[in-house]
Amino acid sequence: MKTIVSVNEISEFEIKPRRELTAWKEQVATEIGERWSDKSRWVTVSCPVCETDDRQHAFGKTGFSYSECARCKTLYAHQRPEAAELDWWYKQSVSVSLWKEKLLRSTETSRLEKIIEPRAYWILDGISEYISRQGASELVYTDVSFFGRALVRKIAEDSTGLKIISSGITDAAAYAGTGIESKPIASLADISLPAPTDILVAIDVLERVFSIADFFSKMESSVNPGGLVFATCPVASGFEIQTLWEQSPSVIPPDKLNLPxxxxxxELFAASGSWKVLELSTPGMFDVETVKQTIDALPDKAWPRTLLALVKHIDNQGAQLFTEYLQSQRLSSFARIVLRRV
Amino acid sequence: MSAKIRVGIVGFGYMGEIRYRNVTEHPEMELVGICDPDREAEIAAKNIAVYKTWKELIDAAVDAVIVCTPNFAIPEIAVYAMDHGRHVFCEKPPGRNYADIQLIRAAELRNPQVKLIFGFNHRHHPGITDAKAIIESGSLGEILTLRGVYGKGGGYDYHTSWRNDERISGGGILLDQGIHMLDLFRYFVGDFSEVQGMRGITAFDVEVEDNAIVILRTPQGQLAQLHSSATSWKHIFRLEIGCSKGYAIISGLLSKTGSYGRETLVIGRRPARNERIAVGNPREETSYYDHDPSWNIEIAHFAECIINDTPIEKGNSIDALKVMEIIDTVYKQPIVQMDKIQREK
Structure with missing residues (x-):
């Protein structure tokens, strides 16, 4: 298993401009309040990773209550809307529309350069590293990511020998003239692939599913032996989440319901016996910047002196070195995973 | 051949112990015995059959022999083993000089049924295999240049090591350690048509080089440069591969002591014309590795080729011959002692 450190000159505001981000967060809060003031039909879930029910209350956030699993320390919303409601949110809510039409569109160029291209390199390099293509026929590549259209298009542009199927719940529109097949998954309640695949890409999926353990269990029969899974998710063990906890601006329901x-x-992958972990890295680049901004935004809070010394009083170079340290120790709050189906 | 490949090991020093572990861990191999007159007690303490001479071991019912001896002994043992129908795994370097590898190669050609492999394990280090796969995918473009530094710090008794006794070793740091980097150069770009080198004795009272610089060019014009040194003081391994669309840098090397630092692979990409990244400061991604499978992969490759009767693909006699040809070219240059230069000034 390898760990990745990613150095990229990027500020969070390049991909999430402050004004648009604030407007979007306000819309999320308003829409949650309007749509889900009645929680009587919400469902209760076990820990999405280790599936135990032993948990402790962590904090409340925008109408959702987050708990910490007593066993594996996953941070998750143990009560949440049922699948049909979440499907509606991800496909039809004003918040998601705002995200796609305003935020994604206004940052399209930066996202392509700083997020989509590196992610495409990660996946294509990974395929080169881990799958022998000698004499191989076309590989089936299935993407179940949320808001994954730009990545799917980039992969299609830059690759050869892949049969690309876009199955993301949020990406139902057809890809005219690209050769990409569109077979979207209908519901969060049943994430099953249209056909067995050699490569599964699941960006921003694990934080939204009802059970991460169940997701990978289902994928055991969908990913061909020797096939690969590329996935990302926020992680509660990261510096930003651990430091800011209830103040973390990254914990935003219902987009981030699970933070393993x-x-x-x-432990999950080791216990399953069906997956070999080829990479589990935390190349998140915004932990230090986010903590620093949150400290600045809440100056009256009694932040630990060590935290101020480590984060607030360092220059840009120091912040970059600190970010590299966090990444090298898997202590950043954004993880990426490469698995091989054994 | 019996159900398992019956293996004998000649030499039980640092490499012999590694190969002993590799063989015992391989499901298709069975260790018959070890020969090392200097370490018989240690071998016996492990409940391994002790052979008094390497000929006795080879003449015993073995299918394959792993040769982990000092350089001077390699050709005789390897040739004898192949001429007696044994598959042979030779540690690097493949003898003391070009003549030695030619003898070994001739024995291989006389005995086409045997498999002959050389221990160029660096090809199987994870940083190297990942870099190779990424470069072969074309995402970094064509290889333009290679720059390698492989160095160690010789100790105060460096001059007493057999590795620096020319009659035993045949050469100095270039043959002992730099050979790995030259093999990696060939692994990435193939054969070189031009080779120039200098070697010197700079710090130690030895008769072989403690530093060597080699520059090379392929028929396609790709350039390569190696500095092989015993006076780095800090152990260092660094291979920079410059490509038309980016670069790969492998540095550090997973080893038993960790003295070469954590093995990493840096991949950087030349910014596209429309990107706003500052020229000269591209995005980089660094992979950190925590497991060295190289020794086991080599043995597994050897076993697989024996079982399936397929050719050795990595570390074969052509690889050994070609890399020794480069070293032979460098060794034709006079060796210069630093003191002498200073005196002449």
Missing amino acids: TVSGLL
């Missing part, structure tokens, strides 16, 4: 820990994920 690095050790919890490793």
Whole structure:
């Protein structure tokens, strides 16, 4: 298993401009309040990673209550809307529309350069590293990511020998003239692939599913032996989440309902016996910047002196070195995973 | 051949112990015995059959022999083993000089049924295999340049090591350690048509080089440069591969002591014309590795080729011959002692 450190000159505001981000967060809060003031039909879930029910209340956020699993320390909303409601949110809510039409569109160029291209390299390099293509026929590549259209298009542009199927719940529109097949998954309640695949890409999926353990269990029969899974998710074991906890601006329901820990994920994959972990890294680049901004935004809060010394009083170079340290120790709050189906 | 490949090991030093572990861990191999007159007690303590001479071991019912001896002994043992129908795994370097590898190669050609492999394990280090796969995918473009530094710090008794006794070793740091980097150069770009080198004795009272610089060019014009050194003081391994669309840098090397630092692979990409990244400061991604499978992969490759009767693909006699040809070219240059230069000034 390898760990990745990613150095990229990027500020969070390049992909999430402050004004649009604030407007979107306000819309999320308003829409949650309007749509889900009645929680009587919400469902209760076990820990999405280790599936135990032993948990402790962590904090409340925008109408959702987050708990910490007593066993694997996953941070998750143990009560949440039922699948049909979440499907509606991800496909039809004003918040998601705002995200796609305003935020994604206004940052399209930066996202392509700083997020989509590196992610495409990660996946294509990974395929080159881990799958022998000698004499191989076309590989089936299935993407179940949320808001994954730009990545799917980039992969299609830059690759050869892949049969690309876009199955993301949020990406139902056809890809005219691209050769990409569109076979979207209908509901969060049943994430099953249209056909067996050699490569499964699941960006921003694990934080939204009802059970991460169940997701990978289902994928055991969908990913061909020797096939690969590329996935990302936020992790509660990261510096930003651990430091800011209830103040973390990254914990935004219902987009981030599950925040597993690095050790919890490793235990999950080890226990299953069906997956070999080729990479589990935390190349998140915004932990230090986010903590610094939150400290600045809440100056009256009694932040630990060590935290101020480590984060607030360092220059840009120091912040970059600190970010690299966090990444090298898998202590950043955004994880990426490469698995091989054994 | 019996159900398992019956293996004998000649030499039970640092490499012999590694190969002993590799063989015992391989499900298709069975260790018959070890020969090392200097370490018989240690071998016996492990409940392994001790052979008094390497000929006795080879003449015993073995299918394959792993040769982990000092350089001077390699050709005789390897040739004898192949001429007696044994598959042979030779540690690097493949003898003391070009003549030695030619003898070994001739024995292989006389005995086409045997498999002959050389221990160029660096090809199987994870940083190297990942870099190779990424470069072969074309995402970094064509290889333009290679720059390698492989160095160690010789100790105060460096001059007493057999590795620096020319009659035993045949050469100095270039043959002992730099050979790995030259093999990696060939692994990435193939054969070189031009080779120039300098070697010197700079710090130690030895008769072989403690530093060597080699520059090379392929028929396609790709350039390569190696500095092989015993006076780095800090153990260092660094291979920079410059490509038309980016670069790969492998540095550090997973080893038993960790003295070469954590093995990493840096991939950087030349910014596209429309990107706003500052020129000269591209996005980089660094992979950190925590497991060295190289020794086991080599043995597994050897076993697989024996079982399936397929050719050795990595570390074969052509690889050994070609890399020794480069070293032979460098060794034709006079060796210069630093003191002498200073005196002449």
